[in-house]
Amino acid sequence: MKTYLIASIKMTLVLLVLLSGVYPALVAGIGKLSPGGGGGETVSRNGKVVGFANVGQAFTQDGYFQGRPSAVDYNAAGSAGSNKGPSNPDYLATVQAPIDTFLAHNPGVTRDQIPAELVTASGSGLDPHLSPQAAYLQVARVAQARNLPEQKVQALVQQHVEAPFLGILGPEKVNVLQLNLALDAVK
The missing domain is CATH 1.20.5 (Single alpha-helices involved in coiled-coils or other helix-helix interfaces)
Incomplete structure (x- = not known):
């Protein structure tokens, strides 16, 4: 022993x-x-840090593309999803609120056109990306709020579509922060 x-x-x-x-x-x-030296890759505009490349942010004004909701209020120190199932009344209320808000700000869009990613948080609660379809669905609202032609805003979305890794791994995606920064640069 x-x-x-x-x-x-x-x-x-x-x-x-x-x-x-x-x-x-x-x-x-x-x-x-790694980029950012292990502290996260920051995104700067005019010498000022405006966000992190791989952490979502809340954009609530009509002139900006909205990203995914966050279960942790976009706090990277507390990355988490929700443990509530799809039949949980609290979860259903949590999902219904962004649906109602999205429909109110995007006239002409029906409930069944809204992709799940616009009303549900990702597993980490921090996902900075949307599918191109979710971004295109917001083009009319953003163009109207900024008095821009829809074709110009749609072309901007198209320029920010990222291909899958190595052309095969993962879906196409759009980084919402990068898209909104490019939108601010449009004259």
Whole structure:
């Protein structure tokens, strides 16, 4: 028994050093090589940080494209989704509110035209992307609010559609922050 106990203590100490020291240091070192140095890739406009490239933000004005709702109020320190199922009354009320808001701000759009991503949070609650279809659905509202031709706003969306990774992995997507920044630059 003494043999097993000593071996167990040695293995525990080795794993403690590896998993509490070496591995986190390795991951942090690799993170320092990534864009943003492991602190997140910031997006700047005129020398001022306006957001993070991979974290969604709340855009509520009609002149901007709206992204996905967030279960954590877009707080990257508390990434989380909801554990509520589709039959939970609280969840249904949570989803109904953005549906009602979207329909009120987008006349001519029917309930069944609204993609799920415009009214439900992603698993992390921080997703900065929409499908091109969700962005195109908002073109009329954004164009009207900014007094721009719809074709110009639609072309701007098309310019910001990102292809799937390696052309096959994942869907096409639009980064809402990048699209809204490009929209602000339109004269």
